[in-house]
Structures are given as structure tokens and as C-alpha cells.
Amino acid sequence: MHTSPSPAVQALFLFLSENNEGLQNAALVLGGGKALNRVQHLLDHLGAARQLTRRARLDLVALHELFTLKYVGDPLRLETALFAEIDPMDPMVEEICLLTDRLEDHMRAIDAASDLPVFDFDIAA
Template sequence: MKLHPTSDFRGLPPAEDALVRYLCAHAEALLNAAALLGDRPAVRRTARLFEELAETRQPLTRRQHAGIRDLHRLLSLEGVDDPDSLEAACFAEIDPASPVVEEICLLTDGLASRLAALRQAEGQPFGMDLSAAA
């Protein structure tokens, strides 16, 4: 994977550029968080997203927006309310006192702030889903 913060993302609108650079700068930590919160399926999805982003030179596609949105949902623990879900099982294995919990919270907040900036730049209300974007 060639994803790193110094990649050349010219051609991306500024808010998308900031979002992709954030993801690049935190790729390893995000992959680790995906492993903890969603096991192998989440790692595969996240790695595939990063592979696509590594080649990005134009505005993000719907698929890339969806992948970023799915990553944010995973980090935000949106799937843990279903006791039969893989996310719930993974979440139950995490010690709440572990330092990874704080790191995941910081990653989630950072991603959320870049997504909010992207929504604002696109003229969307904060709570609007980005699925129609790109």
C-alpha cells in the first residue's frame, strides 16, 4: 500500500484533501482499530479503501465516500447494539481501561471533524449522509 501523508492528492477539493490526508496520516492506527472493532472483514474493507485512496487524483467517488462513512460507523460503535453482530463481539473483548480506547476515540473525533468540514464545504447540513456526494 502506497498510502502516506505526503502523497500527491492534487485535484481533490480542499476538504476532501484534508480528509484523505488525515486518513493517510493515521492509516496504521485506523487499520488496528478496524481489527479490534470489526476483525478481519473490517480490516479487509479498510485496507481496500486505503488502496483506492492511494490512487486518488480526482474528487472522491461514491464508493470511497461509502467506505469512509463505513469506517466512521465502525469507529463510532454503531454496530455494537446488535448482540449478534461481529462488532458487538469484538467490542466486548476490549478492556475499557485499555489505552487503545482513548486512541480509538481520538481517531473517531478526528475523522468526524474532517467529515463535518467536508459536509460544510459541500453545503450539506452536519447530519446529512454523504452517500449522494461525488
């Protein structure tokens, strides 16, 4: 029997659906073509599967890490070079920040509604 996603997971799916263009643009700007492909796969997968699979959880964590600039500063990472090209005054910066905050809010809501953490955010972070 197939169970429907929890309200927190449904809210995440709605957020991803409503913001899919912005999420793709942000992924491309911050992580290049590989990050864009990963986000497109995530959006396609969630649209078809309508459940939070292990792969989707991993992709969401990777997206969150990209948006929170986890790898910026490592000179060997593409993210560092791409970030250096962004004009801090570009309106896209504010949109990326808002998307990041909302994505994290949805991920934390899923964790709060679950018996075991799904995304397991580090409390110290």
C-alpha cells in the first residue's frame, strides 16, 4: 500500500515546484552544469515519485550545501570560481538567500515531524 507524504514533505514538494526555475538558476550560478543537472533530476524525480526517497534526500542535502556555500573557499572546487564571479549587488543574490532560507525551513520541518531526523542538521551549524 502506498502512503501519501506527510504534510511537511508535501509542503517541501510544493516549494520545489513553485520555485523550480529559481532553484535551477541558482544551482547553475553557484555550481555550474553538474549542479543544474542534479537539481533537474531531483525536480523530475519528485514530480514523478511523489515521495522522499534516499536519493532525493541526498540531492536535497547537496542542494542545501551548494546554496549555503559549503564548498566556497576550496580553490580546487568549481563553486569557488563561480562564486567569485557573482556581483554582490545583483538582485539574484537576494533571491538565492531567500530560496536557501526557505529550503532549510522545509528540511527542518520534515526533521521536526519525523521520529528520526531525515536530514539531521548539525545543531552547532
